[in-house]
Amino acid sequence: MLGEPRIGDVFGELLRDAYAVETGIGPRPLVGGRLPRPVIEIIERDDGLINGAPAAHYLAGPDDWQPYDHRAVDRVTGSVLDIGVGGGRIALHLQARGVPVTGLDVSPGALAVCRRRGVRDLVLGTVDEHATGDRRYDTLLLLGNNLGLIEGRHRAAGFLGALAALARPGARIIAHGTDPYGTTDPVHVGYHESNRRRGRLGGQLRLRLRYRELGTDWFDYLVCTPEELAELVHGTPWRLTDVDTADAPYYLATLRLA
Amino acid sequence: MLGEPRIGDVFGELLRDAYAVETGIGPRPLVGGRLPRPVIEIIERDDGLINGAPAAHYLAGPDDWQPYDHRAVDRVTGSVLDIGVGGGRIALHLQARGVPVTGLDVSPGALAVCRRRGVRDLVLGTVDEHATGDRRYDTLLLLGNNLGLIEGRHRAAGFLGALAALARPGARIIAHGTDPYGTTDPVHVGYHESNRRRGRLGGQLRLRLRYRELGTDWFDYLVCTPEELAELVHGTPWRLTDVDTADAPYYLATLRLA
Numbered sequence: 001m002l003g004e005p006r007i008g009d010v011f012g013e014l015l016r017d018a019y020a021v022e023t024g025i026g027p028r029p030l031v032g033g034r035l036p037r038p039v040i041e042i043i044e045r046d047d048g049l050i051n052g053a054p055a056a057h058y059l060a061g062p063d064d065w066q067p068y069d070h071r072a073v074d075r076v077t078g079s080v081l082d083i084g085v086g087g088g089r090i091a092l093h094l095q096a097r098g099v100p101v102t103g104l105d106v107s108p109g110a111l112a113v114c115r116r117r118g119v120r121d122l123v124l125g126t127v128d129e130h131a132t133g134d135r136r137y138d139t140l141l142l143l144g145n146n147l148g149l150i151e152g153r154h155r156a157a158g159f160l161g162a163l164a165a166l167a168r169p170g171a172r173i174i175a176h177g178t179d180p181y182g183t184t185d186p187v188h189v190g191y192h193e194s195n196r197r198r199g200r201l202g203g204q205l206r207l208r209l210r211y212r213e214l215g216t217d218w219f220d221y222l223v224c225t226p227e228e229l230a231e232l233v234h235g236t237p238w239r240l241t242d243v244d245t246a247d248a249p250y251y252l253a254t255l256r257l258a
Numbered sequence: 259m260l261g262e263p264r265i266g267d268v269f270g271e272l273l274r275d276a277y278a279v280e281t282g283i284g285p286r287p288l289v290g291g292r293l294p295r296p297v298i299e300i301i302e303r304d305d306g307l308i309n310g311a312p313a314a315h316y317l318a319g320p321d322d323w324q325p326y327d328h329r330a331v332d333r334v335t336g337s338v339l340d341i342g343v344g345g346g347r348i349a350l351h352l353q354a355r356g357v358p359v360t361g362l363d364v365s366p367g368a369l370a371v372c373r374r375r376g377v378r379d380l381v382l383g384t385v386d387e388h389a390t391g392d393r394r395y396d397t398l399l400l401l402g403n404n405l406g407l408i409e410g411r412h413r414a415a416g417f418l419g420a421l422a423a424l425a426r427p428g429a430r431i432i433a434h435g436t437d438p439y440g441t442t443d444p445v446h447v448g449y450h451e452s453n454r455r456r457g458r459l460g461g462q463l464r465l466r467l468r469y470r471e472l473g474t475d476w477f478d479y480l481v482c483t484p485e486e487l488a489e490l491v492h493g494t495p496w497r498l499t500d501v502d503t504a505d506a507p508y509y510l511a512t513l514r515l516a
Contacts, residue, residue: 001259002304002464002476003302003303003304003305003306003308003466003476004306005306005308006306032436032437032438032440032507032508033440033441033507034505034507034508035324037309037311038310038311038312040298040309040310040311040312041310042300042308042310044261045261046260046261047261047471048261048262048263048264048471048473049470049471050261050263050300050468050469050470050471051295051298051470052296052298052299052300052310053295053296053298054296054298054312066293178290179290180290182290182291183290183291187470187471206260208261210308211308212307212308212309212445213305213306213307213308213445215306218260218261247292249290249291249292250290250292
């Protein structure tokens with residue numbers, strides 16, 4: 001098969017290069033060894049859709065955030081676990097405000113960038129792995145669309161259970177999601193229908209990330225409505241207590257430990 | 259096989275969206291139906307390397323060109339065939355200077371964008387197809403790295419022969435190329451070596467382009483040194499008369515009909 005990537009730390013390499021472009025620290029990617037090459041994350045979907053997105057937003061300061069990110073950090077209380085800390089933009093902001101925050105990520109390269117940028121408390125691993133330890137938090141953040149980590153029906157109870165194991169009594173999840181069904185684009189509408197025919201949620205995306213010679217394995221990433229989320233939460237230790245749709249189709253969901 | 263694209267007019271769709279973003283004419287691509295989505299061309303290589311590049315440069319005016327593009331258009335004489343006219347940036351500039359210019363492209367969508375932008379004389383097809391007609395030119399332009407259309411040893415004589423059939427007596431080719439061998443990046447150095455082991459030129463890239471759900475077939479695109487070019491030109495109706503390396507590793511090659 002032509003053009004198959006090598007499995008590796010896609011996100012880490014991407015962030016390292018984005019950080020080099022932003023700061024001049026480390027070699028910057030070049031075209032022909034001369035002109036700067038933009039750092040672009042590539043996202044493939046299993047139906048053949050592919051999109052590129054400039055990586056700079058992973059390092060963006062609050063002035064360049066979307067409004068829902070500001071409202072999300074304003075809802076934080078107590079000690080915080082930033083799940084999928086990425087380039088550390090949220091963790092750095094909370095840390096500067098004096099909020100105790102831990103950054104969690106499966107990407108060693110992402111954690112290296114966070115460390116260089118000054119994030120002090122970092123953990124490498126999945127939520128399941130971290131939940132086997134003894135650290136507990138008051139706020140669990142799933143920003144940057146990371147509500148998607150719920151994956152789908154098969155994974156929701158396990159994922160939310162691991163989050164419950166990481167939670168102090170009364171803890172909350174603050175999660176950023178997107179309603180996927182506002183589109184009339186046949187590429188997306190057809191994908192949602194094909195998903196449902198296979199017993200999947202409409203917005204249960206099967207994706208892989210690529211950067212230069214590296215790719216991830218294919219993984220599920222869930223884009224769902226607040227109503228679908230409510231169904232997935234039902235029967236778990238969490239209650240969906242608030243949905244902020246001020247920036248629809250994007251929303252912030254707040255879940256509280258029942 | 260997960261994630262295989264549908265074959266289609268990748269370049270035309272890309273340019274149509276880039277044009278919509280630039281002008282507000284036609285629907286602009288959005289993320290979640292709300293935030294603007296950057297228009298990014300995705301280039302896959304057969305070893306698994308993938309790169310994204312913002313498409314805006316295809317529509318850029320002279321103020322945003324690289325210096326070699328300015329020197330290329332300053333070398334033009336007589337009637338011009340702009341091979342791979344793309345978004346029409348070179349053709350529009352020549353047209354505004356009163357130079358008779360024909361834009362040739364295999365992408366119907368690219369020609370549609372050129373037409374809307376005001377390029378008057380456009381032909382759909384390959385150089386071989388166009389050479390079967392009776393139009394002849396004084397200058398044949400291969401800008402935007404389109405020296406790559408030589409593909410490799412198997413295609414060089416045929417391609418240069420078709421260009422000769424399109425040429426008036428004394429005509430010149432002005433072509434933009436890149437020396438691929440200045441890099442020490444193991445991803446590229448290894449690719450060059452693997453190519454040579456298979457009897458290909460080191461910089462004979464096997465690529466496909468992708469945009470959203472569309473992809474091209476895999477094709478060869480040659481990145482070669484002026485010395486390799488000289489060998490490929492040998493025995494054809496053309497003579498390599500000048501190589502401008504002021505912006506190395508990029509160069510402008512001038513070939514004259516022998």
